[in-house]
Amino acid sequence: MLTHRLTDNAEMRALEPAYAEQFAAFIERHRAHLAPWLPWSVALTDEPLTRAWLQRYADEAARDGGRIYGIWLDGELVGGTLFRTFDVRFSTAEIGVWLAPHAEGRGLITRAATRMIAWAVDERGINRIEWRTVPGNARSIACAKRLGMTLDGVLREAFPYQGVKHDAQVYSLLAAEWRDSSRR
Numbered sequence: 001m002l003t004h005r006l007t008d009n010a011e012m013r014a015l016e017p018a019y020a021e022q023f024a025a026f027i028e029r030h031r032a033h034l035a036p037w038l039p040w041s042v043a044l045t046d047e048p049l050t051r052a053w054l055q056r057y058a059d060e061a062a063r064d065g066g067r068i069y070g071i072w073l074d075g076e077l078v079g080g081t082l083f084r085t086f087d088v089r090f091s092t093a094e095i096g097v098w099l100a101p102h103a104e105g106r107g108l109i110t111r112a113a114t115r116m117i118a119w120a121v122d123e124r125g126i127n128r129i130e131w132r133t134v135p136g137n138a139r140s141i142a143c144a145k146r147l148g149m150t151l152d153g154v155l156r157e158a159f160p161y162q163g164v165k166h167d168a169q170v171y172s173l174l175a176a177e178w179r180d181s182s183r184r
């Protein structure tokens with residue numbers, strides 16, 4: 001997948017290290033929006049750190065592990081998605097997502113994650129797609145539900161971040177559920 005069109009004016013692409021400058025600028029601009037939920041948005045404070053982080057995903061992808069994608073709206077990098085994990089042996093993958101505030105509310109993440117699930121399940125034989133979020137992240141939870149995911153349960157205090165021991169909700173979608181929903 002070099003480019004996958006999401007809408008008339010939006011597309012997703014692999015977020016390769018070559019995009020480090022754009023991605024670092026995106027993080028800088030939208031850190032306040034992302035920081036409550038995403039530790040990497042706090043840690044990646046300059047272009048070299050951002051490039052190294054993207055390189056880690058490029059190396060992971062080369063090993064058939066995690067992957068990261070960017071979303072462009074009218075030519076501007078406005079968000080992204082990742083397979084935080086992609087584990088062929090255990091047939092599981094976990095999706096993570098983010099958007100700039102002005103790109104929210106258009107279904108971009110729902111479309112991008114649907115494409116990722118289709119690829120992971122239909123083309124790569126992954127059986128279980130996971131989505132983790134803190135209980136207070138209403139927009140993230142709405143995405144998981146829109147994608148047809150079910151709440152498996154809560155990992156109590158599994159996400160210590162910014163001095164708070166957050167619970168982590170785990171949602172999942174199984175291959176059989178995905179096939180049922182895409183037949184409808």
Ligand SMILES: CC(C)(COP(=O)(O)OP(=O)(O)OC[C@H]1O[C@@H](n2cnc3c(N)ncnc32)[C@H](O)[C@@H]1OP(=O)(O)O)[C@@H](O)C(=O)NCCC(=O)NCCS
Nearest residue numbers: 034037097098099104105106107108109110132133139140
């Ligand atoms: C989580 C986050 C990515 C969700 O973004 P989002 O825009 O709500 O999600 P989508 O792109 O799927 O868009 C869904 C919205 O577009 C609307 N929409 C319009 N067309 C749509 C379509 N074709 N399909 C689905 N939704 C559509 C939906 O009604 C929904 O709007 P609403 O919530 O106002 O009702 C975003 O809020 C974010 O980046 N938050 C900060 C980072 C974060 O929390 N990341 C997740 C950590 S677990």
